[in-house]
Each structure stands twice: as structure tokens, then as C-alpha cells.
Amino acid sequence: MSLPSNSLLLMPVIDLHLPESLLFAPPPILAVVAAENAPILLTGVLLSLVIIYLASKIGAEISQYLNFPPVLGELVSGVIVGVSAFDWIVFADSDLPATESGVMFVLQWIYHISPAIATNVFESQSEVISVLAELGVIILLFEIGLESDLRQLKAVGVQAVVVACVGVAVPFAAGTAGLMVIFHVAAIPAIFAGAALTATSIGITSKVLSELGQLNSTEGQIIVGAAVIDDVLGIIVLAVVASLAKTGSIDVGNVIYLIFSATAFLLGSILLAGIFNKGFVLIVDTLKTRGNIVIPAFILAFFMAFLGNAIHLEAILGAFAAGLVLDETDARNELDGLVKPVADLLVPIFFVTVGAQADLGVLNPADPANWGGLLVAGFLITIAIVGKLVTGWVVFGKPKINRLAIGIGMIPRGEVGLVFAGIGAASGVIDKSLEAAIILMVIVTTFAAPPFLRIAFDRSNIAPSEIE
Amino acid sequence: MSLPSNSLLLMPVIDLHLPESLLFAPPPILAVVAAENAPILLTGVLLSLVIIYLASKIGAEISQYLNFPPVLGELVSGVIVGVSAFDWIVFADSDLPATESGVMFVLQWIYHISPAIATNVFESQSEVISVLAELGVIILLFEIGLESDLRQLKAVGVQAVVVACVGVAVPFAAGTAGLMVIFHVAAIPAIFAGAALTATSIGITSKVLSELGQLNSTEGQIIVGAAVIDDVLGIIVLAVVASLAKTGSIDVGNVIYLIFSATAFLLGSILLAGIFNKGFVLIVDTLKTRGNIVIPAFILAFFMAFLGNAIHLEAILGAFAAGLVLDETDARNELDGLVKPVADLLVPIFFVTVGAQADLGVLNPADPANWGGLLVAGFLITIAIVGKLVTGWVVFGKPKINRLAIGIGMIPRGEVGLVFAGIGAASGVIDKSLEAAIILMVIVTTFAAPPFLRIAFDRSNIAPSEIE
Structure with missing residues (x-):
């Protein structure tokens, strides 16, 4: 076969051009994982929201007390719970793996989920919080x-x-x-x-x-x-x-x-x-x-x-x-x-x-x-x-x-x-x-x-x- | 080469069983797609919310006018915009492909996205609306x-x-x-x-x-x-x-x-x-x-x-x-x-x-x-x-x-x-x-x-x- 040696590297690109009928078919494995994960995802979103609200309120109040604008306190408390410090609220587009996220750590402890499912939930949860x-x-x-x-x-x-x-x-x-x-x-x-x-x-x-x-x-x-x-x-x-x-x-x-x-x-x-x-x-x-x-x-x-x-x-x-x-x-x-x-x-x-x-x-x-x-x-x-x-x-x-x-x-x-x-x-x-x-x-x-x-x-x- | 003819189709499934270290590494292609898709996803969520609110309000008002409880009108108008009738608000776990969703049709018209990206956005958008x-x-x-x-x-x-x-x-x-x-x-x-x-x-x-x-x-x-x-x-x-x-x-x-x-x-x-x-x-x-x-x-x-x-x-x-x-x-x-x-x-x-x-x-x-x-x-x-x-x-x-x-x-x-x-x-x-x-x-x-x-x-x- 006379394919150039880099043809394999091109394969993911080629995959994207499969016939529409194949691409449109729902991917069964991902869909099943998602249905099982729906309550885990919701639990993760709820926990994230609780942490975000606690952080924002504590930050805003301290900032207000020190005569600074509350929004500054919300921002700084975000830095504290985020990727710069405690890693409680972490997003999938950071370089950190799912296991390093505080929220995901709790979810893994509650649901005993596999690393693969954890990554899946982590990405979905990042997306939901980002849209919110x-x-x-x-x-x-x-x-x-x-x-x-x-x-x-x-x-x-x-x-x-x-x-x-x-x-x-x-x-x-x-x-x-x-x-x-x-x-x-x-x-x-x-x-x-x-x-x-x-x-x-x-x-x-x-x-x-x-x-x-x-x-x-x-x-x-x-x-x-x-x-x-x-x-x-x-x-x-x-x-x-x-x-x-x-x-x-x-x-x-x-x-x-x-x-x-x-x-x-x-x-x-x-x-x-x-x-x-x-x-x-x-x-x-x-x-x-x-x-x-x-x-x-x-x-x-x-x-x-x-x-x-x-x-x-x-x-x-x-x-x-x-x-x-x-x-x-x-x-x-x-x-x-x-x-x-x-x-x-x-x-x-x-x-x-x-x-x-x-x-x-x-x-x-x-x-x-x-x-x-x-x-x-x-x-x-x-x-x-x-x-x-x-x-x-x-x-x-x-x-x-x-x-x-x-x-x-x-x-x-x-x-x-x-x-x-x-x-x-x-x-x-x-x-x-x-x-x-x-x-x-x-x-x-x-x-x-x-x-x-x-x-x-x-x-x-x-x-x-x-x-x- | 002696690969079975359907080996290409199996590749995504095999991918899911890679060693943990690889699973935790952010998948570069998906991540890039996701970053590009973030505004498209938001556009889809906003359009879905506009349709949902219009449907709920029209349904509630008609129901109220006919002396039935408003919630019934919201439910029935949901049936009308949903998978039973007009397919405007459709979810990825239905059997319908992304192209059949009214919201996705508009997104494809605005952004000229490929079917693969459309499916990706469709799934994410279903997930976000479900969590909401x-x-x-x-x-x-x-x-x-x-x-x-x-x-x-x-x-x-x-x-x-x-x-x-x-x-x-x-x-x-x-x-x-x-x-x-x-x-x-x-x-x-x-x-x-x-x-x-x-x-x-x-x-x-x-x-x-x-x-x-x-x-x-x-x-x-x-x-x-x-x-x-x-x-x-x-x-x-x-x-x-x-x-x-x-x-x-x-x-x-x-x-x-x-x-x-x-x-x-x-x-x-x-x-x-x-x-x-x-x-x-x-x-x-x-x-x-x-x-x-x-x-x-x-x-x-x-x-x-x-x-x-x-x-x-x-x-x-x-x-x-x-x-x-x-x-x-x-x-x-x-x-x-x-x-x-x-x-x-x-x-x-x-x-x-x-x-x-x-x-x-x-x-x-x-x-x-x-x-x-x-x-x-x-x-x-x-x-x-x-x-x-x-x-x-x-x-x-x-x-x-x-x-x-x-x-x-x-x-x-x-x-x-x-x-x-x-x-x-x-x-x-x-x-x-x-x-x-x-x-x-x-x-x-x-x-x-x-x-x-x-x-x-x-x-x-x-x-x-x-x-x-």
C-alpha cells in the first residue's frame, strides 16, 4: 500500500468525516455511562454550588468589613477555593486530573466510582458550572x-x-x-x-x-x-x-x-x-x-x-x-x-x-x-x-x-x-x-x-x- | 494488513479502556473542540431557555384561561415543543439525532458546524438543560x-x-x-x-x-x-x-x-x-x-x-x-x-x-x-x-x-x-x-x-x- 507514513496521524481527522448515519447514531457506551452518572453529576453540581456560595458570602462579608467592595472578596475567595490554592472548585480545562478536585474527591468517596467515570463526571460538571x-x-x-x-x-x-x-x-x-x-x-x-x-x-x-x-x-x-x-x-x-x-x-x-x-x-x-x-x-x-x-x-x-x-x-x-x-x-x-x-x-x-x-x-x-x-x-x-x-x-x-x-x-x-x-x-x-x-x-x-x-x-x- | 474490516468502528470503544494514566490526561482533541464549542453551547442553552419560557408562559396562560391549573398548560406545551410533536426541545437520550432538534438546526444554520461537533454540542446542551x-x-x-x-x-x-x-x-x-x-x-x-x-x-x-x-x-x-x-x-x-x-x-x-x-x-x-x-x-x-x-x-x-x-x-x-x-x-x-x-x-x-x-x-x-x-x-x-x-x-x-x-x-x-x-x-x-x-x-x-x-x-x- 502506498499510503504516506503519517496517514495514521490523520485518522482522527478522517474519523470526523465518517458517513453521517454512523456519526449520528448515539454512542451507546457514553450514553449508558451518562444515564448512570446523572445523579452523581447532580450531587457534584450541588456540592460545587454550596462551596461557591459559602466562599462568596464569606469573602464578600470580610471584604465589606475591611471597607473593600464585596465583589473583590468574592473574587479572592474564588482564588482560595480554586486551582491556585485548595483545589476544591477545579475545572476540566485546567491541567489537574479529576482526582485532584475536592468536589470529585468527595464524589469518589460517596459513590466509589472508577477513575474513568470520575473523569466523565468531572468534565460534565465543569461544563455545567461554566454555563451557570x-x-x-x-x-x-x-x-x-x-x-x-x-x-x-x-x-x-x-x-x-x-x-x-x-x-x-x-x-x-x-x-x-x-x-x-x-x-x-x-x-x-x-x-x-x-x-x-x-x-x-x-x-x-x-x-x-x-x-x-x-x-x-x-x-x-x-x-x-x-x-x-x-x-x-x-x-x-x-x-x-x-x-x-x-x-x-x-x-x-x-x-x-x-x-x-x-x-x-x-x-x-x-x-x-x-x-x-x-x-x-x-x-x-x-x-x-x-x-x-x-x-x-x-x-x-x-x-x-x-x-x-x-x-x-x-x-x-x-x-x-x-x-x-x-x-x-x-x-x-x-x-x-x-x-x-x-x-x-x-x-x-x-x-x-x-x-x-x-x-x-x-x-x-x-x-x-x-x-x-x-x-x-x-x-x-x-x-x-x-x-x-x-x-x-x-x-x-x-x-x-x-x-x-x-x-x-x-x-x-x-x-x-x-x-x-x-x-x-x-x-x-x-x-x-x-x-x-x-x-x-x-x-x-x-x-x-x-x-x-x-x-x-x-x-x-x-x-x-x-x-x- | 490483517485488521478486521470493522476495526475503525471499534476504535472509540477501545479508547475507553486505556490505562488510567492516559484516561486522566486531558484528551486534547475533545478539549479543543469543547473550547471552540463553548460559545455555541451557550447559544444553544439560551435559545432552549427562550423556547422553554415562551412555551411555558403560553401554555400556562391558555390553561388558566380555560380554568385549568397553569402547570398542566406548561406540561402540555412541553409535549408540543418536545419529542412527541415539533422536536424543538429534544434530549440526547431520545432516539433522535442532533439534526432533528430544532435548536440544533438553528445552531447549525448560524455556525455552519460539522455533524460531529453538532452531536457534541447537542449532548452537552441536553446535559445542561437537564441539570437546570x-x-x-x-x-x-x-x-x-x-x-x-x-x-x-x-x-x-x-x-x-x-x-x-x-x-x-x-x-x-x-x-x-x-x-x-x-x-x-x-x-x-x-x-x-x-x-x-x-x-x-x-x-x-x-x-x-x-x-x-x-x-x-x-x-x-x-x-x-x-x-x-x-x-x-x-x-x-x-x-x-x-x-x-x-x-x-x-x-x-x-x-x-x-x-x-x-x-x-x-x-x-x-x-x-x-x-x-x-x-x-x-x-x-x-x-x-x-x-x-x-x-x-x-x-x-x-x-x-x-x-x-x-x-x-x-x-x-x-x-x-x-x-x-x-x-x-x-x-x-x-x-x-x-x-x-x-x-x-x-x-x-x-x-x-x-x-x-x-x-x-x-x-x-x-x-x-x-x-x-x-x-x-x-x-x-x-x-x-x-x-x-x-x-x-x-x-x-x-x-x-x-x-x-x-x-x-x-x-x-x-x-x-x-x-x-x-x-x-x-x-x-x-x-x-x-x-x-x-x-x-x-x-x-x-x-x-x-x-x-x-x-x-x-x-x-x-x-x-x-x-x-
């Missing part, structure tokens, strides 16, 4: 959309827009260019990491400002307005970058198409909001059975998220648009109250999972092999801080304004930065070291901003200029 | 537990206990014996189907009674009390039967152990409720971050469900016990409001899934091959009706009571019957024909009871004897 985490981030963005008041944006005006645009452009450009030129990172992961530096956390910033009594000062209004705008910009950037990552190549025409379609998707939803709202209120009033508000709202959120994915953008862009749309509904207050417990249950799964999946061990300074990754992390943190600090100096026409406070106020990254890390890692675009660097960047900027913001406002002898 | 449905039934039982007022049980007294016990024992014994003797069904599926006949639906019965203004009559109080008790008995029976099904053999010692442990688990939880409650209130009051009530409640619910599975009983037994425990908490009213939207979102997934998975085509009377299955269904429906009708005549010391109304009031099966069908089918204990027969039994008893109950109360010339 993705539903969590969809609901998170839906809630952020619901809370973003578009009318408020019009009020804060041009100063906030300028601060937001500079605060997105500088870290993105400097981060991407630096990673490519200095650290020779490939273009797509470099763009992804650069994009992760863009979005200021509205939640964290406005909480600290409100504690300092600066929420209604000119500085506070500019910071919050800019944070809302750069969230929107950040989500558009993420949709574009993630879509680039899927195709694997950067084509100028494609980038323009993606930016255009992401913006059109968001603006279109907002322009159609009036029609959506009338329809939504009509439906809610017509329905007589349980869930008359929450089910239509989630049909819209999940359908828009589906649409976002289907047009090769991102599910979270759709969920965010759905939130913006329903933001102005008459039923909004009631809807907020109904979305809250659902978000309380699903969003922590996302934050804990992001922490648990990130292997901060790859940045352990004790191992010289990690020093390169540490340098990258240090670079990202520097750009994240400097890139936002400069925004204070682009505010014009306000000579007495506290420029340092505005710059510092823009520093904390939060949810959206973690969304970048989570989606980047899940899609395999960024490697472990870059993922860990982004998460470290989020942790450092979030920890650092509150104390420095206090100092910046205290140091200035100028009383906070009240909004005119 | 299982979480739905866990939350359903948690909610039923929360709504079951244990103090009310003490009030309705011995009459309700007698009615409940007879109404559980007669259909269970007659159903199981009949299936084994007349239809030669094997012992374990026969016991499973017999057990599915036991539990009256509290929700459906009390809704019809309240419409008739009979909720506070002696008859109404006996019916509702007995329905609460036979729910508890039914869940214990389910836990025991499902556990028997897992081991596959019926050993008298094991049955006694299971009945004892299920009862002890439930009674133990109730006895410890006081301590649980104090601890729960203390925790809720201490926590300062979001989700301070809902997260501890779900930690308890999921942990008890985990425990139920871990001691080889059932997750829903644990969730029900958790609901009973928190039922008497001071924070209960607030908790009810928080659990409601979560239940509104997850419980319909369960009901629609049960309908979608059941292939009512196996009972199509046009095909003579199905006549055996139809006879079984007819038998189950007869036993379900007669076995509850007799309960009216065991009430003692109340000569003027409307015995027929009590008997009819106990007839509608609902959630718990569907739980039996869902769990039985998922674990492979009952075959498609028996699953379809149980679901038909639930539909018929639920449709039939309300009109006959109206007739029974109207016909009696005796005014409803008010409760003393």
Missing part, C-alpha cells in the same frame, strides 16, 4: 443595563464623555502596543489584554465616592458619568475583540464591520426601547399566571443574549442592551426587585469561578520561570493606573477642579475587567499567565483606589466644588 | 416545603391522616400488583409506577376548592390536610423507590433501612428546625452584603439536597426538608418573596422538560403495537381514580359528610406525579411507554377532577357542613 457562570455574567450585565440611567448620561455632559474616551483609548493603546513591542505578545491576546484595561467599575467607584460624600461634587459627577460611558465602550470593545479572537485574524474591514454592528445593535435597541416598553407593559398586564413580569423580562434578556452570540458578537452585549431597554419601563421598580434574588444566586457563581479558574501560581515570584509573567503583570498594572490618572488633566474649562481625584477615581476596574478575563480564558485566547496578570490588575487597582481617593480629596485645600 | 430542570425540581420541592405549614397539619387531625394513608396505600398496592400480575411488568418499574400514583396535588386541589368556596368546609379541610400528608408520604416513597432502582434489587432489609432513613431524615430535620431557625435568623441578621437572606437559604437547600443524594436517597427529599425547616423562620415572608422569582425561572424548565422528554407517540392508538401500552395507561388511570375515590368512605364519625366530594378532591395528581415520571425516565428505570402512561395519568386526573368536583358539591343537597 455564563448565565451569571449575562444576568450581571442585564442588571447593570437596568441600573444605567440613560437620561443621567445626557446630564453629565461633554466633560464625562472626554474623560471616558481618553480613559478607554490611552490604556487600550498603551497596553496593546506595550505588550506587542516590549513583551512580543501576539496581536490578538495583546489586544484582548489591552481591552481588559479599559472599563472603570461604576459600582466600586460610586460606592467610595458616596462614602466620602463626593458623589454630587463636580468631580464625582464626572467620574460616575465617565464610568457609565466607559462601561458601554468597554462592552463594545469586548464584543469586537472577542469576535476577532474567534476568527483568529485581524482584518480592517472586519474590525470596522464589528464596531459598526456592535454600536448599531446597542443604539438600535435603545431607539426601539419605546416600542419594546409599550409591548412589555402590555404583556405584563395581560398575563395572569405566576412569573408574569420575570418570565417576559428574561425571555427578552436571553433572546437578546442569544442574538448577540448569533450575530457573532457577545451574549453579554445583548443582555446589557436588554437591560437598557427595560430600564425605562413602568414596571421597572418591580422588575429590579425580582431580578435581584436571581442575580444574587447566579452572579457570585461567575465571580468565584473567575477566581477559581485563574492560576495565580503562575505568578509566584519564587520561581524564576515566572518572572516574565510578573513583568507583564507589573506592566499592565502600571498602564492601568497611569492610563486612567491622565484623564484628570483632559478636563477643560474648570481650573479649580481636583484633577488628581478624577484620575484616581477612574482607576478601579471591576466586573467588566473580570468579564474580559473570564471570557478570554474560556475561549482560550489568552494564556494562563496573561489571565492571572489581568486578574491581579483588577485586584490591585480595586484595592489601591479607595485609600488614595480619600487622600486626594483630603489633601486638596479646595472644598469640593458643588455641582452648579 | 433538576435544580428546578429541587427549588419546587423547597418551595412546597416552605408552603407546607406543619402546625396546620396538627389541626386537621386524624381524619386527614386516615384519608392520606388509604389514598397512598390503595393506589400504590393496586397499581404495583396489577402491573406485575396482569401486565407482567418487572418489579422495580412496577413499584415506581405504583408509587407515582400516590401523591395528590395540593396546589391544584386547593385552587379548585377555593374557587368553589369549599376551602374551609370540613370536606375541604380534610382534602387539603390529606394532600399535604400524602405529599410527604409520596416524597418518602419516591426516595425509597428511586434508591431501590439504583441498586436494581429489592432486599427487605434494604427497604426497611431506606424507609427508616428517609423518615428519620425528614423527622430529624423537623426536630432540629428550632436550632436551624435560630442559627438562620442570626446569620441573616449578621450579614451585611447583598443576598444576605437568599444565599444562606439556598446554601441550606442545596446542602440538604446534596445530603439527600449523598446518603443514597433523593435530592428533592433534602430540598423539601430544608423548606419545612425554614418554614417557621421569622424571615419567612421575606424569604418567600425572594424564592418566588427564582422558582418562576427554574421550575418551568422542569415541567416543560418532563413534557418534552415524554414521547406520547408511543401511545398513538393508530399503531397496533401501542395497544399494550395504552392498556397499561388505561389501567393506571383507572387505579389512580378508583384508588382515591375510596378514601371518601374511610372517613368515620361524620355521617352527613360528602364522601364523594372528598374522594374526587383527592384525585388530581400534579407536581409530585411528574417528579416521579421525570426522575424515573432520567434514571432509566421506567421505559418510554410507562413514562408516557404516567404523564397521561397526571394529565387526565388533573383535567377530570375540577369539573367532577363541581358536580359533586352541587349535587349534594346537604349544604357544606362548616368546620366546627
